[in-house]
Amino acid sequence: MSNAYAVIAGVGPGTGRSIATRFAKAYPVVLLARSGESYDSVVAEINNTGGQAIGIATDATDRSSLDAAFEKISKELFPGRYLAAAIYNVRPNGRPSLKPFLDLTLEELDSSLNGNIRGFFHFAQRVVPLLADAVKISNHPPTLIVTGATASTRGGARFGDIAAGKNGQRALTQTVAREFSPVGVHVAHIIIDGAIDIPGRENIYNHGPDSKISPDAIAESSWHLHTQPRSAFTHELDIRPYIGRF
């Protein structure tokens, strides 16, 4: 195993778990989530199957919490190792409201702005210098991946809060890509356009076999992005189930 590690911010039972598991095949992984409840089982699963995983309870939208996590990583956990990949999969605290625009509260809007834009801002400012430092030594170009959604590309009825946050997040991702791609850091955005097949939620949005996106497939595409050489970076790809309007 290489002298590298990966960080996944936003780990629950769905996409975060799958990405962590996939990247753990190549790197020790650090899992960030607000509470151990979210990542404990994933950490155990990875460690029990030959990988190496560590969870740190972190509010990725809070600078000092994030600083403490990276301090711990560089001083205690992985001194001397380089950061090969960082994934920002943080969901805003609380469920999407799906409220009509006039019923939206400022708190709901702020929750989206905080989780999607400010949180990514903090995270990217922390990891981009580490990724840039790793350009010359990393096996694959150091990679920052952001998981977006349908609402990342436009507004839609009842998606005001989400769309404002996700569109802003995507634009900020593009900014980071344009500034750091020339340095050799690969910054990519995934548009996840559909419901994700999360264990325990089988009956939600279920329109038949494979009608919900496999989080393992999102993880495979994330890994593929990471393996692209610097002459052939993909900056955005969409992922959606075979059925459903698009």
Place this chain on the structure above:
Amino acid sequence: MSNAYAVIAGVGPGTGRSIATRFAKAYPVVLLARSGESYDSVVAEINNTGGQAIGIATDATDRSSLDAAFEKISKELFPGRYLAAAIYNVRPNGRPSLKPFLDLTLEELDSSLNGNIRGFFHFAQRVVPLLADAVKISNHPPTLIVTGATASTRGGARFGDIAAGKNGQRALTQTVAREFSPVGVHVAHIIIDGAIDIPGRENIYNHGPDSKISPDAIAESSWHLHTQPRSAFTHELDIRPYIGRF
């Protein structure tokens, strides 16, 4: 003159002044800006040339300040009148930083999110019900116009803070359009893709005659949007000078 009025939020010497002057040919206009310094001369100009204009010192990004302004409008200034058009042209407090991503501060990011997203959120929640109420009596479909920028459609190097705010604003505008167009409210977004020809700044970004966008032309296009019948709404148009890459 009709039994209507228009509100322009964000009035300085450039686009806001031109839009206010243009709409004042048809409606009494209320001008909102953080301080009278910004709108005093525009108010005087309109009132001296046969129009009717009133300025209210308002922080359009602050709910209670905005509430007070609309309270004043409906109780004192124009009781019984309907709102025919509302324009959101607010610029975040302070100049765009144009800083490299790693140098951006949270304060700079927040300034953009506040002026572009939160401010528009408050403004739209205030005016949309008034516009909806006016659908059956307004001469032209009641209209909400948002002035965007190049950075409204993508991120760019050194545009992280601006792009996050403007992309989020555009997505929120699209949400409002999708929810209230079926009611008959016209919601439109203008992509202003270039420098604006603001009096007193002749030497900035000057690449020859007409190389900067005439704010009066933006105002004419805004007025054109307002006059479109409900069978033919334009939801977005771009405006840029004849020279310059696009």
Place this chain on the structure above:
Amino acid sequence: MSNAYAVIAGVGPGTGRSIATRFAKAYPVVLLARSGESYDSVVAEINNTGGQAIGIATDATDRSSLDAAFEKISKELFPGRYLAAAIYNVRPNGRPSLKPFLDLTLEELDSSLNGNIRGFFHFAQRVVPLLADAVKISNHPPTLIVTGATASTRGGARFGDIAAGKNGQRALTQTVAREFSPVGVHVAHIIIDGAIDIPGRENIYNHGPDSKISPDAIAESSWHLHTQPRSAFTHELDIRPYIGRF
């Protein structure tokens, strides 16, 4: 009336008629259509209401037919006059097939490519030099307008032939805009996103009052585009009814 004229290619009872009528308020207009049947009543209407209109039976997708028409214009009809505006509103010969992809014939595809791309190619090569010649003398910047459709921006099920032609047409319009905007020629594309309210077809696609786009409104927006100064060109706008998904 000015020393100018306008040309509208593709004139029937809908958009072409409305645009011709609108531009005839300012300029003598030349109407091109495959047969007089299409434009005779429009020519009569304009001439009977104080305007000046001439129809020329022309296949705008055929270079020699188009050459003959412009020869006639410059030699016989309007020697010495300049071309202020040209509108390409040609529809491919025959109705859209709306066929599933596997049922489409090459003839149907070619009909779309011919009317949408090759025809516009010929038309633009004819009019752009004339428009460029008029830059210094025209009251408004000389303008080339192309009427597109929903299918101009993406492919859709059963829209293979149309989408291929309209996307290609839009891309070619953008090319012409990028090459000739710096010269002062205004090239604009209108996305007509919905059914047009054409006299005699009241019962088709009718979802209530104003559910179909007023062709007169398209004409007003076309005229507005023409009046924009060169510091403030709009290159694309969408037009759609207030109801209907978008």
Place this chain on the structure above:
Amino acid sequence: MSNAYAVIAGVGPGTGRSIATRFAKAYPVVLLARSGESYDSVVAEINNTGGQAIGIATDATDRSSLDAAFEKISKELFPGRYLAAAIYNVRPNGRPSLKPFLDLTLEELDSSLNGNIRGFFHFAQRVVPLLADAVKISNHPPTLIVTGATASTRGGARFGDIAAGKNGQRALTQTVAREFSPVGVHVAHIIIDGAIDIPGRENIYNHGPDSKISPDAIAESSWHLHTQPRSAFTHELDIRPYIGRF
């Protein structure tokens, strides 16, 4: 090796060769190009390194030539086998003109329309039914991949002919995706945004190491698309070098 095969239309020394070589690791591959000169060395290379490749001289833009090729495949070469993947990488005959719009000839425009739109139309009508037939037996969802370019998404100065053809091709690809994705056929479009690193052309567009796109990397991404399960189809991804404006 499975009971399947793959077809690559448009095989020269660059992308086509790399894709053929990559897919040959899993399937016997059929290579189509106008003349054996284009594919002979690739066929030899694959057969010499443990794969199975057959070239058929075919004008993929000509229906009868294409019919003959598929007749040969199904009757002689691979009777009983299913088609797992088809790649359309055909370049129009002749080099892009890169001419100013007014200098473009109809022949140059037609060459682009023929290679990009009509050719893909024929190819897709041939392969889509075969791919649909393979849905239930194929290891990975049967896949149709189209290689696009920067000019697939917009027009640009001196790119009139190319942009018309590539935008039309992309729209037609989207149509096929929307019609056949629900059946389980994966249709994907790759935007190749930059010069490709083709052997023998090292000195063209060379801006330093890795400044041109590795065709092998395009092939890896194509293979990745093919391996995505039907719950997680990517319909479009961009590929560009780490340096260069985007």
